[in-house]
Amino acid sequence: QLEYPKEMQNKYIVSKTLGSGACGEVKLAFERDTHTKVAIKIIRKSKFMTDVLPEMQDKPFNIETEVGILKRIDHPCLIRIIDFFEGKDFYIVLELMEGGELFDKVQRPARLSERTCKLYFYQMLLAVQYLHKHGIIHRDLKLENVLLSSREENCLVKITDFGQSKIIGETSLMQTLCGTPDYLAPEILHFAGTAGYGRSVDCWSLGVILFMCLSGYPPFSKKSARPSLTEQITSGNYCYIEEVWKDISRDAFDLVQKFLVVDPTKRLKIEEALEHPWLQDEHMRHTFQQLLAQTQNMRVKPEPLTLVPPGRKRDYHEDEKTG
């Protein structure tokens, strides 16, 4: 308890650990004055900067990027930040997602129904569409970073962890391409052909997530030593177990295949995925809208009911009521 920042302890009572990841853990906490439950993600400032890879050493700057992104985004399928503190470590206070991580719902033998996969995946697509529209690439989409709003199977999902995210700004290449290419080297024009495909890394990850939600096993794994995990990925050689996929619709598998395309310029984009037959499902979209409406209602405090105090004469006559 000693190590938490004073101003954080003034506002929150920190309780048990809910989950722990590579660079920190998630704690349950209670906001003192409202008694609401919150989650606090602790991001360790690695004590000895030397023991992490050089690219990880820019963590502190990344925390600013992440908090900047968390403060800017506003979407029902993206986690909401409540507070931020810096002390011995970084502390991000977030809304508590009662259902925990999607990762725990797709661990064998648990399997999600195709209907539930579709409800969850549709929300992930909306979330990533919003990020890409705002020039944000997540770059670390995985089952652990998809949180569930309740223990009910029919629930909202939210994407979290912007620790690896990147903001796409105006690039120097864009400026270069504004001018006439009289003196421009061919390799710059060649490179321009693939520039701006950063977003497609999120689409690949969504393909892996959908594969695992539907099948319960990973498309690429180090289990089969040959070919190596890297070779499987770079060749787009995912593991297809007929026994598992025979019970899953052709549309669902077709969508997975269109994401797991090695060439980023040929990989399905978010907009195209939202048009895919598997997601033209009115019932699923209606369920999502209902879940959304429920949260909106919860947001507006319901009017306190004015109850008739006990014993007072009723306004209407008994017989009229039965009339």
Ligand SMILES: C/C(=N\NC(=N)NO)c1ccc(NC(=O)Nc2ccc(/C(C)=N/N/C(N)=N/O)cc2)cc1
């Ligand atoms: C209710 C529950 N569990 N319930 C239970 N166990 N009851 O006994 C529960 C709830 C939430 C979670 N996870 C959770 O909230 N993750 C999470 C992960 C990452 C981040 C962020 C912002 N990361 N940013 C960076 N840079 N990271 O490195 C925020 C939240 C797990 C279990």
